[in-house]
Amino acid sequence: xxxxxxxFGNLGRGLSRAFIQKASFLHRSYGLIPxxxxxxxEFGAVVDEKGLDLARLLEAAEKKGTVAAAKGGKRGKLAxxxxxxxxxxxxxxxxxTNIKTGEPGLTHIKxxxxxGKHVITSNKxxxxxxxxxxxxxxxxxxxxxxxxxSVGGAVPVIELARKLLAGNEIREIRGVLNGTTNYILxxxxxxxxxxxIVLREAQELGIAEKDPTLDLEGIDTACKLVILADSLLGxxxxxxxxxxxxxxxxxxxxxxxxxEAGQTIKLVGIARRGSLEVGPKLxxxxxxxxxxxxxxxxxxxxxLAREISIAGFGAGPxxxxxxxxxxxxxxxxxxxx
Amino acid sequence: xxxxxxxFGNLGRGLSRAFIQKASFLHRSYGLIPxxxxxxxEFGAVVDEKGLDLARLLEAAEKKGTVAAAKGGKRGKLAxxxxxxxxxxxxxxxxxTNIKTGEPGLTHIKxxxxxGKHVITSNKxxxxxxxxxxxxxxxxxxxxxxxxxSVGGAVPVIELARKLLAGNEIREIRGVLNGTTNYILxxxxxxxxxxxIVLREAQELGIAEKDPTLDLEGIDTACKLVILADSLLGxxxxxxxxxxxxxxxxxxxxxxxxxEAGQTIKLVGIARRGSLEVGPKLxxxxxxxxxxxxxxxxxxxxxLAREISIAGFGAGPxxxxxxxxxxxxxxxxxxxx
Numbered sequence: 015x016x017x018x019x020x021x022f023g024n025l026g027r028g029l030s031r032a033f034i035q036k037a038s039f040l041h042r043s044y045g046l047i048p049x050x051x052x053x054x055x056e057f058g059a060v061v062d063e064k065g066l067d068l069a070r071l072l073e074a075a076e077k078k079g080t081v082a083a084a085k086g087g088k089r090g091k092l093a094x095x096x097x098x099x100x101x102x103x104x105x106x107x108x109x110x111t112n113i114k115t116g117e118p119g120l121t122h123i124k125x126x127x128x129x130g131k132h133v134i135t136s137n138k139x140x141x142x143x144x145x146x147x148x149x150x151x152x153x154x155x156x157x158x159x160x161x162x163x164s165v166g167g168a169v170p171v172i173e174l175a176r177k178l179l180a181g182n183e184i185r186e187i188r189g190v191l192n193g194t195t196n197y198i199l200x201x202x203x204x205x206x207x208x209x210x211i212v213l214r215e216a217q218e219l220g221i222a223e224k225d226p227t228l229d230l231e232g233i234d235t236a237c238k239l240v241i242l243a244d245s246l247l248g249x250x251x252x253x254x255x256x257x258x259x260x261x262x263x264x265x266x267x268x269x270x271x272x273x274e275a276g277q278t279i280k281l282v283g284i285a286r287r288g289s290l291e292v293g294p295k296l297x298x299x300x301x302x303x304x305x306x307x308x309x310x311x312x313x314x315x316x317x318l319a320r321e322i323s324i325a326g327f328g329a330g331p332x333x334x335x336x337x338x339x340x341x342x343x344x345x346x347x348x349x350x351x
Numbered sequence: 352x353x354x355x356x357x358x359f360g361n362l363g364r365g366l367s368r369a370f371i372q373k374a375s376f377l378h379r380s381y382g383l384i385p386x387x388x389x390x391x392x393e394f395g396a397v398v399d400e401k402g403l404d405l406a407r408l409l410e411a412a413e414k415k416g417t418v419a420a421a422k423g424g425k426r427g428k429l430a431x432x433x434x435x436x437x438x439x440x441x442x443x444x445x446x447x448t449n450i451k452t453g454e455p456g457l458t459h460i461k462x463x464x465x466x467g468k469h470v471i472t473s474n475k476x477x478x479x480x481x482x483x484x485x486x487x488x489x490x491x492x493x494x495x496x497x498x499x500x501s502v503g504g505a506v507p508v509i510e511l512a513r514k515l516l517a518g519n520e521i522r523e524i525r526g527v528l529n530g531t532t533n534y535i536l537x538x539x540x541x542x543x544x545x546x547x548i549v550l551r552e553a554q555e556l557g558i559a560e561k562d563p564t565l566d567l568e569g570i571d572t573a574c575k576l577v578i579l580a581d582s583l584l585g586x587x588x589x590x591x592x593x594x595x596x597x598x599x600x601x602x603x604x605x606x607x608x609x610x611e612a613g614q615t616i617k618l619v620g621i622a623r624r625g626s627l628e629v630g631p632k633l634x635x636x637x638x639x640x641x642x643x644x645x646x647x648x649x650x651x652x653x654x655l656a657r658e659i660s661i662a663g664f665g666a667g668p669x670x671x672x673x674x675x676x677x678x679x680x681x682x683x684x685x686x687x688x
Contacts, residue, residue: 032655036518044517168656170515177514178507180381181373181676200637204613276541278637299636300537300615300643302662307637318369319505319673322663325639326656336656339518 015346016063017048018100018131020093020122021108022055022081025136025163028331029106029338030068036339046346052100056109058082059092061100097122098129104342107135113228113237113253116143123148127155134341136163136334138237142253145244158348160341161245165191165238168333169326170340171312175246182316184246186286191238193308193328194222194229195261195281199294200306202269203278209264221308231260232281232292239283239290242312247287256283259293272296278304352683353400354385355437355468357430357459358445359392359418362473362500365668366443366675367405373676383683389437393446395419396429398437434459435466441679444472450565450574450590453480460485464492471678473500473671475574479590482581495685497678498582502528502575505670506663507677508649512583519653521583523623528575530645530665531559531566532598532618536631537643539606540615546601558645568597569618569629576620576627579649584624593620596630609633615641 019026033048040046049065057080060066066084074084082089097105105126107119119137126133133152135141140148141164152159165171166189175184190196194216201212213230216222228234236256243249261281272279275296280303282295297304302323305311310328313321327333356363370385377383386402394417397403403421411421419426434442442463444456456474463470470489472478477485478501489496502508503526512521527533531553538549550567553559565571573593580586598618609616612633617640619632634641639660642648647665650658664670 032518036655039520040518169659170511173515174507174511174661178510178677179673180680181369181377181673183376298643300641300646302639302642302646302648302660304641305637305639306635309637309639311639316673318373318676319670320664320667322506322661323639324511324659324661326659330657333656336516336518336653339655340515343517 015046015048015104015342016051016102018096018102018105019050019053019108020097020105022053022075023108023110024331025108025334025338026053026106027072027075028335029108030072032332032335032339034068040343044343044346046343048342051102052096053081054093054096055081058087058089059096060084060087061096062086063101093118093122094125097126097131102131104132104134104345106338107133107137109137111137111139113139113142113233116140120144124151127151127157127159130155130157132158132345134160134338134345136161136338138164138241141241142237145241146250158345160344161241162341163334163337165241166310166312166326167328167330168336169310169312169324169328170337171242171324172245173340174324175314179314179316179319179322182318184314184316186284186315187242187246187312188303189239189242189283189310189312190280190303190305191235191283191310191312191328192229192281193310194226195235196305196310197221197308199261199264199279199281202264202266203273206266206270208266209262230262232258235281235283235292239285239292243285243290247285249287251290256290256292261294264294280304352383352385352441352679353388353439355433355439355442356387356390356445357434357442359390359412360445360447361668362445362671362675363390363443364409364412365672366445367409369669369672369676371405377680381680381683383680385679388439389433390418391430391433392418395424395426396433397421397424398433399423400438430455430459431462434463434468439468441469441471441682443675444470444474444477446474448474448476450476450479450570453477457481461488464488464494464496467492467494469495469682471497471675471682473498473675475501475578478578479574482578483587495682497681498578499678500671500674502578503647503649503663504665504667505673506647506649506661506665507674508579508661509582510677511661512651516651516653516656516659519655521651521653523621523652524579524583524649525640525652526576526579526620526647526649527617527640527642528572528620528647528649528665529566529618530647531563532572533642533647534558534645536598536601536616536618539601539603540610543603543607545603546599567599569595572618572620572629576622576629580622580627584622586624588627593627593629598631601631617641
């Protein structure tokens with residue numbers, strides 16, 4: 015399968031490493047041979063219809079900060095041109111998230127679909143801004159559209175609901191969808207430390223960003239909740255539809271009281287038809303949402319199975335490549351490969 | 352799809368109720384119309400090629416203890432005859448588990464496959480005794496073979512690994528696979544009560560059986576571990592290959608020490624290539640295996656995603672019908688329905 019990578023930051027590089035590491039496994043297990051025919055980033059592009067040498071591409075990009083530095087690479091704003099002109103089966107849209115405009119991912123995805131290419135993305139921005147539009151466009155263009163990595167990183171939340179809980183109706187979705195806030199709340203619980211100290215520690219470890227607003231105020235969680243609501247509950251929700259409270263006012267006192275009651279405090283996104291909410295919630299110890307550290311977890315409330323929960327790592331380039339690769343295998347299988 | 356139900360105990364009845372409840376949902380969502388053309392139990396059978404009236408069948412069977420009591424029903428040992436002679440697409444094998452001989456399920460499954468019928472089962476017995484034989488037989492006969500409900504009840508453990516973690520290699524499987532022992536250990540932890548008291552309580556609630564040996568000694572967990580190892584790790588394991596310790600010697604002291612260390616004691620089955628083990632293990636609070644009550648949970652250790660865990664209810668007729676129905680939908684989709 016001929017693949018174009020748009021965006022070559024952590025995720026694009028992680029996926030490339032997975033392609034190298036997994037080449038013989040993919041061929042042996044699924045008869046799948048991913049051939050990366052182009053890679054683009056904001057500074058340039060490199061194209062080789064016979065398939066790029068990924069090890070060399072990684073080396074060049076890591077040394078010089080752009081794929082344009084690879085042999086045969088060109089500098090310039092080339093994303094649209096590559097997406098439209100290079101012959102390929104699948105476009106990976108892996109550029110940074112902008113939750114206000116969805117750009118540049120939104121345009122990349124639309125252009126790819128209109129050019130008849132299947133799209134796999136990890137980018138929350140386009141989905142939050144225009145889920146329904148993209149979903150219909152994919153259908154109209156007759157292409158596959160996958161976005162497993164946009165929610166839960168490595169955790170196949172959306173595919174679980176679509177493929178494995180098929181006999182059930184989903185009544186509610188509850189999720190611990192942000193690793194940074196989960197790390198902070200977990201450390202506050204295990205260490206009894208105050209919020210500011212733990213936040214600083216998380217920033218030093220690279221778990222929290224310098225400006226941690228998107229995480230701490232529950233905006234990242236709200237984005238993922240919108241994607242779950244739109245893709246699994248048939249809603250047409252936008253970020254503004256989510257009632258939202260962050261974790262910045264959670265003190266050691268609240269944590270201690272929860273502990274005494276056999277509970278733990280988590281930042282939980284809750285979606286049911288007609289209602290979207292993000293806020294700190296008590297979760298009983300022993301409940302599958304009560305996962306610690308940077309883990310993500312999602313619980314589906316269902317009419318037959320009652321509750322099914324899934325948990326795993328919601329971030330990290332290697333972990334996320336599990337979902338990005340899974341989507342490619344799924345498209346390969348869907349097309350009868 | 353024409354369906355034969357072999358076994359009409361709790362699971363057969365739960366599945367029938369799900370067929371009734373979900374009829375319009377299945378038709379609308381998947382174009383799937385399950386038509387139960389026969390039901391058999393140890394006392395007799397009832398056949399109607401136009402499709403049985405499930406509400407009446409349930410009523411008759413619940414009143415008189417056998418499907419033979421339904422209108423048109425016949426008494427006698429009729430399972431094999433029905434499996435072989437009634438025209439049908441899928442045979443559900445839902446008879447009680449015998450982990451020594453696998454019978455009568457083993458014979459039922461083989462006969463159904465040889466008669467060209469797809470098979471869905473919840474029955475651990477045949478799988479533990481003859482996984483590889485049944486797996487090859489299904490392939491030779493060109494039929495689908497599904498057994499989601501045999502491990503984890505409602506929790507789609509096997510399908511998760513096969514379908515959603517496809518890019519990963521599984522390095523290890525760890526599972527809390529028995530709801531009874533999990534309930535007992537959880538109550539011992541939350542109440543500080545001794546084993547015998549909690550066991551009696553569980554027996555009164557119907558969570559533990561009168562003879563709880565299979566659960567307490569880890570035999571049920573070992574059976575499920577064998578099925579996971581054979582189906583997901585390509586092993587050809589038997590029950591005797593599992594090193595096994597039960598939970599009967601866990602005292603309040605051990606529970607208390609674990610708690611002090613931020614851990615909890617669970618009966619865990621651990622499978623990796625060449626090694627199968629069941630025994631009480633410490634699990635850190637906050638780990639996805641540290642689920643309470645009667646929940647089951649399984650953690651896959653993977654090369655890309657690191658760890659993915661899934662949890663839910665491992666028993667109960669309604670819950671299990673989620674898996675039994677999911678298998679039917681999956682066969683329907685696989686056959687291009």
